[in-house]
Amino acid sequence: MRVKICGITQPQQSVAIATLGATALGFICVPTSPRYVTTAQIRAAVAQLPENIDKIGVFANTDISEISHTVIDSGLTGIQLHGDESLEFCYQMRQALPHVEIIKALRISSLEHLEKTANYAQCVDSLLLDAYHPQHLGGTGQTLDWQMLQQFNPSCPWFLAGGLTPDNIVTALSQAKPDGIDLSSGVEIKPGDKDLDRVALLFEKLRSREQGGR
Numbered sequence: 001m002r003v004k005i006c007g008i009t010q011p012q013q014s015v016a017i018a019t020l021g022a023t024a025l026g027f028i029c030v031p032t033s034p035r036y037v038t039t040a041q042i043r044a045a046v047a048q049l050p051e052n053i054d055k056i057g058v059f060a061n062t063d064i065s066e067i068s069h070t071v072i073d074s075g076l077t078g079i080q081l082h083g084d085e086s087l088e089f090c091y092q093m094r095q096a097l098p099h100v101e102i103i104k105a106l107r108i109s110s111l112e113h114l115e116k117t118a119n120y121a122q123c124v125d126s127l128l129l130d131a132y133h134p135q136h137l138g139g140t141g142q143t144l145d146w147q148m149l150q151q152f153n154p155s156c157p158w159f160l161a162g163g164l165t166p167d168n169i170v171t172a173l174s175q176a177k178p179d180g181i182d183l184s185s186g187v188e189i190k191p192g193d194k195d196l197d198r199v200a201l202l203f204e205k206l207r208s209r210e211q212g213g214r
């Protein structure tokens with residue numbers, strides 16, 4: 001299972017989190033976020049990371065040329081579109097960056113929202129389902145209704161996000177069956193400052209769940 005830890009701001013934490021077992025790290029490129037990092041900060045973190053770690057930039061309602069410049073200048077291997085990006089935008093993004101992973105994040109508050117995700121599955125590499133919050137786009141610690149996701153099986157791989165923690169991850173995965181998980185505030189001391197003990201605990205929980213066959 002892919003494990004993405006999002007909202008990294010410190011290069012030394014990115015290396016430690018990769019060593020603990022993360023397969024992907026997320027860097028927030030949304031200036032209003034308390035976890036925002038500049039292109040230069042991302043470049044510094046990426047330079048210290050092994051090649052097999054996915055380096056994902058998180059954008060919201062940013063134009064294609066700005067995203068492309070950030071990706072090229074920083075060495076990101078993927079982007080996560082976390083705003084109101086249309087299907088058309090995702091197709092154009094694919095043409096602009098054909099070799100970069102595109103993840104479309106969708107903030108879900110109802111079954112209707114969930115049904116709309118099918119269209120995006122055609123034009124991106126992966127979906128990421130996050131919880132809806134009226135004021136904030138992400139990193140809110142709000143959980144999704146995992147029960148609603150029991151039958152969710154889109155035509156592309158998907159990440160479960162939204163309020164996941166080392167304490168609730170086993171319950172979440174007993175209900176939803178994602179290809180990957182994404183955590184931010186559930187493994188933080190404060191926004192952008194990850195709690196490495198909580199990250200280690202997360203991987204312990206995932207390992208013992210695997211060993212128990214759950």
Ligand SMILES: O=C(O)c1ccccc1NCC(=O)[C@H](O)[C@H](O)COP(=O)(O)O
Pocket residue numbers: 006007026028030033034035058060082130137138139140141142161162163164182183184185186
């Ligand atoms: O984390 C942010 O500050 C953020 C700001 C603006 C857009 C997206 C943002 N985060 C995106 C993520 O992928 C988070 O990991 C996701 O929302 C889950 O966060 P959490 O509920 O804290 O685990």
